[in-house]
Amino acid sequence: MAYFLGLDSSTQSLSALVIDTTERRVVLDEAVNFGRDLPSYNSPHGVLPNADPRVCHSDPLMWVEALDLLLTRVKEQGFDWSKVSGISGAGQQHGSVFLKVPVADAGAWSAARPLVEQLRPLLSVATSPMWMDSSTASECAEIAAAVGGRARVLSLTGSNPIERFTGPQIRKVWKTQPAAYQATREIHLVSSFMASLLAGTSAAIDLGDGAGMNLLDLRSGRWDHHLLDATAPGLSERLRPPVASETQVGTIARYFVERYGFRAGTPIIAFSGDNPSSLVGMGAIEPGMRLISLGTSDTVFAAMDGPRTDPNGFGHVFGNPAGGFMSLICFTNGSLAREQVAQRFGLDWSAFASAISETRPGNRGNLMLPFFSTETTPRLLEAGVELFGSPEFVAWQRPAEAVRAVLEAQALNMRKHSDWIGHAPRQLVLTGGASRNAGIQRVIADVFHTPVRVLSIGNASALGGALRAAHAVGNLSWGDLFEAFVALDPNVRVEPDASTRSAYAALSDAFDEKLAQRLSRTN
Numbered sequence: 001m002a003y004f005l006g007l008d009s010s011t012q013s014l015s016a017l018v019i020d021t022t023e024r025r026v027v028l029d030e031a032v033n034f035g036r037d038l039p040s041y042n043s044p045h046g047v048l049p050n051a052d053p054r055v056c057h058s059d060p061l062m063w064v065e066a067l068d069l070l071l072t073r074v075k076e077q078g079f080d081w082s083k084v085s086g087i088s089g090a091g092q093q094h095g096s097v098f099l100k101v102p103v104a105d106a107g108a109w110s111a112a113r114p115l116v117e118q119l120r121p122l123l124s125v126a127t128s129p130m131w132m133d134s135s136t137a138s139e140c141a142e143i144a145a146a147v148g149g150r151a152r153v154l155s156l157t158g159s160n161p162i163e164r165f166t167g168p169q170i171r172k173v174w175k176t177q178p179a180a181y182q183a184t185r186e187i188h189l190v191s192s193f194m195a196s197l198l199a200g201t202s203a204a205i206d207l208g209d210g211a212g213m214n215l216l217d218l219r220s221g222r223w224d225h226h227l228l229d230a231t232a233p234g235l236s237e238r239l240r241p242p243v244a245s246e247t248q249v250g251t252i253a254r255y256f257v258e259r260y261g262f263r264a265g266t267p268i269i270a271f272s273g274d275n276p277s278s279l280v281g282m283g284a285i286e287p288g289m290r291l292i293s294l295g296t297s298d299t300v301f302a303a304m305d306g307p308r309t310d311p312n313g314f315g316h317v318f319g320n321p322a323g324g325f326m327s328l329i330c331f332t333n334g335s336l337a338r339e340q341v342a343q344r345f346g347l348d349w350s351a352f353a354s355a356i357s358e359t360r361p362g363n364r365g366n367l368m369l370p371f372f373s374t375e376t377t378p379r380l381l382e383a384g385v386e387l388f389g390s391p392e393f394v395a396w397q398r399p400a401e402a403v404r405a406v407l408e409a410q411a412l413n414m415r416k417h418s419d420w421i422g423h424a425p426r427q428l429v430l431t432g433g434a435s436r437n438a439g440i441q442r443v444i445a446d447v448f449h450t451p452v453r454v455l456s457i458g459n460a461s462a463l464g465g466a467l468r469a470a471h472a473v474g475n476l477s478w479g480d481l482f483e484a485f486v487a488l489d490p491n492v493r494v495e496p497d498a499s500t501r502s503a504y505a506a507l508s509d510a511f512d513e514k515l516a517q518r519l520s521r522t523n
């Protein structure tokens with residue numbers, strides 16, 4: 001029997017998934033929801049409220065407390081943590097944690113006190129900027145100017161300077177909290193921070209997640225010194241060199257052995273970003289599959305042969321944890337936008353799905369620009385929802401049409417901005433909470449004119465962590481692991497309806513026109 005644990009510290013929850021590679025089955029799938037289970041952090045969706053809608057931070061102590069809570073809860077259910085032979089995992093991308101003492105110097109955690117108490121004094125910056133933040137436009141411009149322009153940053157790092165990326169966020173900390181930056185000796189991504197907690201030592205950032213910082217030279221796999229210098233003084237001393245994703249970054253800290261019964265010496269493999277981890281969890285490490293993750297953010301991604309960049313400048317190149325690269329386009333207005341529409345009309349998710357069968361593809365021309373928050377694709381630094389069409393629709397009096405409108409606009413926006421990835425995909429594979437919603441599956445299949453499938457296991461990011469641990473520690477081949485754990489759900493096979501083509505061609509033109517008007521007005 002061999003058990004491998006994958007953790008996923010995402011925007012709204014921390015989840016744990018354990019696979020048994022001998023019996024070829026998932027033996028544990030459990031999560032802590034930050035809003036519900038840790039209400040004292042005042043972050044119902046994992047993000048702290050802020051008067052400025054562009055500023056999105058989270059309390060890193062919430063992530064620490066969630067780890068203890070999750071491990072305790074699972075232990076109380078009778079699960080035997082000593083069976084786990086290797087651990088890896090993932091974190092929401094781009095978020096940063098600033099420490100005044102490196103974990104390597106402080107990580108001999110005492111098992112007598114909760115981890116959160118031991119972490120609190122180590123933080124040099126109280127709150128962590130996270131991926132929903134869009135407050136660093138001037139820092140992006142400054143970094144670009146210092147290294148010779150945006151195109152230079154794009155060709156080196158695979159992404160334009162992007163507001164939510166870690167480099168511009170670090171620069172903002174340096175500018176706005178100089179004393180705190182001076183006191184900082186170690187900067188982590190959420191992924192390397194979680195790995196460091198478990199290992200009780202400073203875990204390096206992996207190439208998958210490190211590529212989301214505007215600091216990594218994609219081709220050499222090293223931090224680029226011009227970018228480090230352009231971002232903040234002394235940054236190279238505060239970041240460990242990045243490592244390949246299969247690197248062992250430590251073994252489990254005594255704290256977890258004594259408190260939860262983990263086996264001493266259990267290897268910890270570098271954590272990665274949630275999207276790179278999902279690429280593994282969806283069995284898509286070779287080019288050819290097109291994936292859509294419907295979570296707090298919606299993302300479209302695929303493994304790619306070489307680091308090819310988005311000509312429109314919205315997409316990214318990240319490291320593929322199995323080697324090579326992946327493309328990714330992130331849409332900030334994902335599940336929270338869908339939730340806003342559902343809440344407005346008091347709809348549950350099944351009513352949300354039924355709304356699709358009650359309305360017609362193309363929505364009789366009714367159209368929404370669904371930017372409930374600022375958006376990264378396309379880049380919109382002002383939030384704002386706009387409705388166009390019949391007076392009743394525009395007055396929010398048509399619940400079913402509003403549901404269709406948000407889903408159609410999201411799908412049109414995804415299609416429009418993911419064309420550059422390459423050949424038309426044979427099928428789209430969905431993951432994430434919303435991927436099980438039949439209405440969403442139907443709209444995506446029709447808008448992309450492509451068959452839609454979903455995976456049997458919903459949490460691709462945590463599964464990716466478990467598979468990476470099994471590959472690195474258990475020496476199991478990707479092929480065997482994917483055969484055992486990555487299966488398309490045989491019951492979901494949504495074929496596109498050819499009769500919707502003309503309706504969507506018209507709606508797509510209208511969407512392009514309204515979006516162009518909006519962009520020229522606001523940017």
Ligand code: XUL
Pocket residue numbers: 010011091092093094131164212273274275297298299328330
């Ligand atoms: C990707 C991105 C989001 C977060 C969500 O670039 O910003 O998908 O990783 O957790």
